[in-house]
Amino acid sequence: MVNAFMQEAIRQATENVRAGRGGPFGAVVVKDGRIIATGANTVTPTNDPTAHAEINAIREACRALGTFQLTGCQIYTSCEPCPMCLGAIYWARPDRVFYGATASDAAASGFDDSFIYEELKLPHTGRRIPFENMMREAGLEPFREWDQTNDRVRY
DSSP states (O other): OHHHHHHHHHHHHHHHHHTTSSOSOEEEEEETTEEEEEEEOOHHHHTOTTOOHHHHHHHHHHHHHTSSOOTTEEEEEEEOOOHHHHHHHHHHOOSEEEEEEOHHHHHHTTOOOHHHHHHHHSOGGGSSSOOOOOOHHHHTHHHHHHHHOTTOOOO
16 A cells, blocks of 8 residues: 555656646655645746645645644655755654655756755855844744743644
């Protein structure tokens, strides 16, 4: 059954390319042996740089399950997740991730995200897009409010 889920992720990616709907990436979210969500890359048709297959599948799965965490789920993705998708996957907390092609395979087709990993190692001011801290004290106010809220949902 595991192979069928990966085959579906790869089918999503291939169909996405053939239909001209976006990049060559597909993903499925599985729970209790059933596909509960699928996603394909829709960055270019939606003009949304966050519309990667994994993100789209995670969003759909969370809506379907009525939760913001995917505990008890597995994600099958046609390619090794990029740094953004990796972050989303960790926040969603699935039990396991399976991937087909590697990040190196994606880079060979022009989808190279290795520079992001390199950027993360640099000081904020040394990055291609400089990051500058400002108004930190004011920025702490929402956290103070959060810390005082008794009925907050932890995640």
